[in-house]
Amino acid sequence: MSESDDTTDGSTSTEEPIENDSKPVETDSETAEGDSTAADEDGSPDTTASERTPDTPEDAGVPTGSTPLEVEGLRRTFGGIVAVDDVSFDVEAGTLTGLIGPNGAGKSTTFNLITGMLEPDAGTVRFNGEEITGLQPHEIANQGLARTFQIARELEEMTVLENMMLAPKGQVGESLWRSVMPITRDEVREQETEQLERVWEVLDFFEIDHLADEYAGNLSGGQRKLLEMARALLTDPDMLLLDEPFAGVNPSLEKRLLEHIHELREQGYTFLIVEHDMDLIMNNCERVIVMHQGRVLKDGTPAEIKESEEVIEAYLGGEV
Numbered sequence: 001m002s003e004s005d006d007t008t009d010g011s012t013s014t015e016e017p018i019e020n021d022s023k024p025v026e027t028d029s030e031t032a033e034g035d036s037t038a039a040d041e042d043g044s045p046d047t048t049a050s051e052r053t054p055d056t057p058e059d060a061g062v063p064t065g066s067t068p069l070e071v072e073g074l075r076r077t078f079g080g081i082v083a084v085d086d087v088s089f090d091v092e093a094g095t096l097t098g099l100i101g102p103n104g105a106g107k108s109t110t111f112n113l114i115t116g117m118l119e120p121d122a123g124t125v126r127f128n129g130e131e132i133t134g135l136q137p138h139e140i141a142n143q144g145l146a147r148t149f150q151i152a153r154e155l156e157e158m159t160v161l162e163n164m165m166l167a168p169k170g171q172v173g174e175s176l177w178r179s180v181m182p183i184t185r186d187e188v189r190e191q192e193t194e195q196l197e198r199v200w201e202v203l204d205f206f207e208i209d210h211l212a213d214e215y216a217g218n219l220s221g222g223q224r225k226l227l228e229m230a231r232a233l234l235t236d237p238d239m240l241l242l243d244e245p246f247a248g249v250n251p252s253l254e255k256r257l258l259e260h261i262h263e264l265r266e267q268g269y270t271f272l273i274v275e276h277d278m279d280l281i282m283n284n285c286e287r288v289i290v291m292h293q294g295r296v297l298k299d300g301t302p303a304e305i306k307e308s309e310e311v312i313e314a315y316l317g318g319e320v
Contacts, residue, residue, distance in 0.1 A: 156217030
């Protein structure tokens with residue numbers, strides 16, 4: 001399984017903001033490629049970061065110092081190839097934890113095992129104290145563990161707004177009889193109104209509200225990463241697993257993504273990030289887990305990782 005599927009920015013994106021009659025608050029922003037912040041007439045940003053930040057879900061996060069994610073003895077083989085071999089680690093609540101390693105180290109396979117995309121041959125995964133090993137991806141997401149992918153998986157023939165409206169869980173309108181019965185239709189409308197307000201808050205937070213009526217297939221690679229992270233946030237997660245969120249993203253959007261991640265972390269969200277850019281991980285994460293040949297090679301602070309001869313040899317191709 002390849003671990004270095006990079007997203008490219010070959011697709012086009014709109015350069016003018018799109019008028020959205022359904023938006024509850026009018027904007028006068030004009031943004032090209034989603035790389036600049038909306039501004040007032042005097043050139044200053046129209047909102048501060050804190051004003052753009054969406055409300056933290058009531059059930060988001062767990063007490064700081066606890067370990068919402070606990071991975072123990074994970075193993076997965078493909079034929080005669082051992083992709084993940086006795087991997088164990090945990091992630092502390094409210095932290096940015098990096099998961100790094102050379103190509104083929106088993107990082108994305110580990111993500112897939114944690115989130116139910118693959119079933120482990122051995123080992124257990126616990127989230128918020130409950131075992132989630134073997135659960136389906138949607139069941140794990142419903143428990144508050146959301147993820148993104150190396151290659152964004154938006155619905156290309158739907159608009160950004162439509163993609164976002166599909167994300168919230170527990171939508172009563174998904175039941176046909178609730179949508180058509182007079183006694184329940186008001187409940188469906190009320191929930192959809194609330195969800196639409198929440199969607200606009202998150203779109204504004206990620207600064208892609210001007211793209212709401214654009215088809216997702218027309219977005220640039222960086223804009224797709226923003227959309228995917230925005231959709232994940234709408235599931236009201238406690239923790240987000242980000243699989244190479246910066247691959248194929250231009251420096252301007254990379255900076256914005258990092259700012260959003262740090263803002264969300266300050267609200268109490270927990271992150272586990274797979275990334276090939278070692279400097280980016282070292283400069284932004286409190287803790288780093290290094291994988292090599294399917295195993296955890298080193299687990300420690302960025303300073304400890306930088307000083308590890310084993311890690312240096314692994315990245316330089318030496319024997320460990």
